[in-house]
Amino acid sequence: MITMKDIVREGHPSLRLPAKDVSLPASEEDKNILKSLMEYVQNSQDPEMAEKYGLRPGIGLAAPQINITKKMIAVHVRDKKGNLFSHALFNPKIISHSLEKSYLTAGEGCLSVDRVVPGFVPRHSRVTIKGTKMDGEEVKLRLRGLPAIVFQHEIDHLNGIMFYDHINEKDPFEIESGAVPIER
Incomplete structure (x- = not known):
C-alpha cells in the first residue's frame, strides 16, 4: 500500500523526467503499480x-510521484453533477483539446508539493484522452470541468x-480572456 512516505516531493529528479511508455500487454508488476x-x-x-x-487526500496520482518514471496515472474524482470518473490508465495522452481555457478558482495542489502555491493554472476546458486500462482495453475519454x-x-x-510551471510568474492570478472558472 502506498502511503505519504512513498510519494516523492518537489525537487526529486523523477518529477522532472519524461516518463517511458509502458509495454503492453502490461506486466504483472506494472499492473500492481497501477493498482x-x-x-x-x-x-x-x-x-x-x-x-x-x-x-493526504488526493484525486489523482502519477507513477513518477512514487519514483517510477513510467506512463501510469490513477484518477478518482467526481464532477459537479456527482458523476464519478475513476480511471487507472497506462500510456494516457491528450489527443485533442479545446481552445477555450478553464482554471480552478481555488488553485491547484499536488501530493508532491508540501506548500501552497498561489495562482491560477490555465488548462484546456475540454480534453479527449486516450489510454489503456489494466485489462488491456483501450479507452477514449471526453472530459470537461x-x-x-x-x-x-x-x-x-x-x-x-x-x-x-503554468502559473504566470508576473501575475499569478491573471485570468485568460474567456477562461471558465471551475469550483472544486
Whole structure:
C-alpha cells in the first residue's frame, strides 16, 4: 500500500523526467503499480483510512510521484453533477483539446508539493484522452470541468511538468480572456 512516505516531493529528479511508455500487454508488476496508485487515491478519500495511515487526500496520482518514471496515472474524482470518473490508465495522452481555457478558482495542489502555491493554472476546458486500462482495453475519454483539469495535471507529471510551471510568474492570478472558472 502506498502511503505519504512513498510519494516523492518537489525537487526529486523523477518529477522532472519524461516518463517511458509502458509495454503492453502490461506486466504483472506494472499492473500492481497501477493498482496501488488507484488504491492510494481511493483510500485517501476515505476519512477513516486517511486518518489511520496519515494519507493526504488526493484525486489523482502519477507513477513518477512514487519514483517510477513510467506512463501510469490513477484518477478518482467526481464532477459537479456527482458523476464519478475513476480511471487507472497506462500510456494516457491528450489527443485533442479545446481552445477555450478553464482554471480552478481555488488553485491547484499536488501530493508532491508540501506548500501552497498561489495562482491560477490555465488548462484546456475540454480534453479527449486516450489510454489503456489494466485489462488491456483501450479507452477514449471526453472530459470537461474538474475531471479534465485533473487528467491534464496527472499527464503533465508524465512529461516532467509541475502544475506551478503554468502559473504566470508576473501575475499569478491573471485570468485568460474567456477562461471558465471551475469550483472544486
